[in-house]
Amino acid sequence: MLTTNYIPGVPNWLDLGSPDTKASEAFYTGLFGWSFASAGPNAGGYGFFRQGEQTVAALGPLTEEGAHPAWTVYFHTEDADQTSKLVQQAGGAVRFGPFDVFTNGRMAGYTDPTGAQFAVWQPGETSGLDDVTSVGTLCWTELHTSDPAAAKQFYAGLFNWQTQDVPFGDFTYTVVTPTDGGTDASQGGIVGLLPEDKSAGGSYWLPYFEVEDPDAVITRAQELGGAVRAPAVDAPGVGRLAQLADPHGAVFSIIKSVPDEA
Template identity: 55%
Template sequence: MLTNDYVPGAPDWIDLGSRDTAAAAAYYKELFGWEFVSAGPDAGGYGLFQLAGQTVAALGPLQDDNAKPGWTVYFETADAEATGKAVEQAGGSVRFPPMDVFDQGRLAGYTDPGGAEFAVWQPGTNKGLDRVGAGGLCWTELYTTDAEQAKTFYTTVFGWDTEGMPLPGDSGTYTVVSRAGGGQEGSHGGIMQLGADMLPDGVGYWQPYFAVADCDAVAAKAAAHGGSTVMPPTDMAGVGRIALFKDPEGAYFALLTPEESMA
């Protein structure tokens, strides 16, 4: 699972782009108890989701009228420019080039060869999320039509280690991704191949998982407050209980009650 002992290639930030940030802040407060704190008058409406005073995610208005609401996963980089070059050489594209965020750090946005958008964060004074795991981001998962292509791309760009695990019922292979040299203890996400008919507009995307103490209870809130159920709470052997949703604006996210906390 994720830790906040960040190293290059590991997820270190996540934010939600929304058309209605006030409504989004209210929705996620109902689900997770997160408080929205503005980043200040110069931040263009961007702010932080906090739990017990610790930053667990962020929220801001969409910057493009054609953009769709959604969560963006950021991976740490020591050099955003070098990562951008690696992305292009590996077959991805640049959505926006590296830019400074005050003294906080540098960010850049990219798209992988399968169309999944992601971003990178080069830390300055902001080293990343204060809190991951319980109450926050605990896993990241890429859904794509070409898992082998994705595996090659991300291992080239970030140097990830990968390990294939058979899915139940001989339904394919799930690829677990880890920080370089981290093994299973350093795993932070997975890659799953799906048919184009199972993806929005046939395009891959990164989905965040948020750790909750009671998947069923939070899933009920997610639906009651305007979310759409993609997959109801389901037990996954060796993992825990998970549920997949779209929030009221259509942003995909998942819930996870880890197996060890269900004992």
Template identity: 55%
Template sequence: MLSTAYVPGSPNWIDLGTPDTAASSDFYAAAFGWGYQSAGPEGGGYGFFTQDGKMVAGIGPLTEEGAGAAWTVYFHSPDADATARAVERAGGTVRFGATDVFSFGRMAGFTDPTGAEFAVWQPFETGGLEVVGVPVSLTWTELYTTDAGAARDFYRAVFAWEAEDMDMGPGMTYTVVRPEGTDPDAAHGGLMRLPQEHVDAGATSEWHPYFEVADCDAVADAATAAGATALVPPVDAEGIGRLARFTDPSGAPFAVIKGATS
């Protein structure tokens, strides 16, 4: 499970890039009850979603040409420049090179060989999100990819993740990942091949976040009432919990889950 005791390779930040930060802030306030805090005039329109006064995510305007609304998952890196070199050696692409964010940390953005975008955060003053794993905060990260084998090899090369394959039925494998040297309880995400019919319909590789919720159905109702599109209505997953997947009104995909043990 996720923890704020961040270690190399673990998710330590997420943020939403959106064409309309005010509208997106209103949506997540309605769906999750999140507050909003501006990063100030020097932040370039960036801000923070908050829950009980603690940072649960970032939000900012789209800055890359042609980009669409999306959540970006950041993984802890002790050296963002070294991670950039590892990404290139493993066949990925550097979207933007390592740069300092004031005195808070150092970040860099990448695209994996299957086309999924992600980033890293090297902490200075800010270690990462202030709360995870409780309603309504980040609890899991998931990659839908056009090539699960290539994705698994890439991320293991870059982050040295431990990986365990789970049989999900005929032709389906779900790979659970966790930071190097940790036990299975430290799992933070999964990799899964996109169904061919989704690829044929135009789906591309993407990371998306899961947010823990106290009541999946109630949050699904609130999200759709606020303008989200349900991709997967609330459904029970044996031994995992009750989950649902959406795109928010700006088109960014995300998921919610009421964990089986939460």
């Protein structure tokens, strides 16, 4: 389960790169009931999605040449410069950074050896998102990859993740846990790409948002111009989930999780 007790290797930030930030703001505030606040005149159009007073995600314009609309998952690091060296040594690529974001922290962006893009956040004054796991917030991260074995080796070397392979229907799902997080601190998963994903752009990180009523959220997403990539299904012991795309094609999932046993 994700928490705001950010330790090395856990997701601690999430942002959306959009070709039309005003349109994306309208879609997500309409979908999840979030508000949006600009980070200021010197932030290049970047700003924060908020639920009440809590920052739960962020939004900014596409800045990299050839970039496509997508959510980017950031993982906590204590040293973005050292992480960048490790990425390159392990066969990944540094797309940008490391660089300081005012006094908030230090960040860098990468592509893993299987083609999935991700980033790291080294906290300064901002440790990470203010809220996770509750309704309307990030609750899970999932890597869809063309080579699960290579991905597990890469991220285990980078973040010292622990992994556990779990049979799930007709495929294997790998559950990811930070080394110092304990057995109940699972933060995400690794799964092989579906054939349609291989032809549509390859490996990617997928954020999940907790919702109260997945079917109602799906209907609302379609009304707002989004699309259903995978219809709602009930996963025993997990919850009811679906995969959606916003009007620009950025992919995300929603889930109503099965309550944890007391």
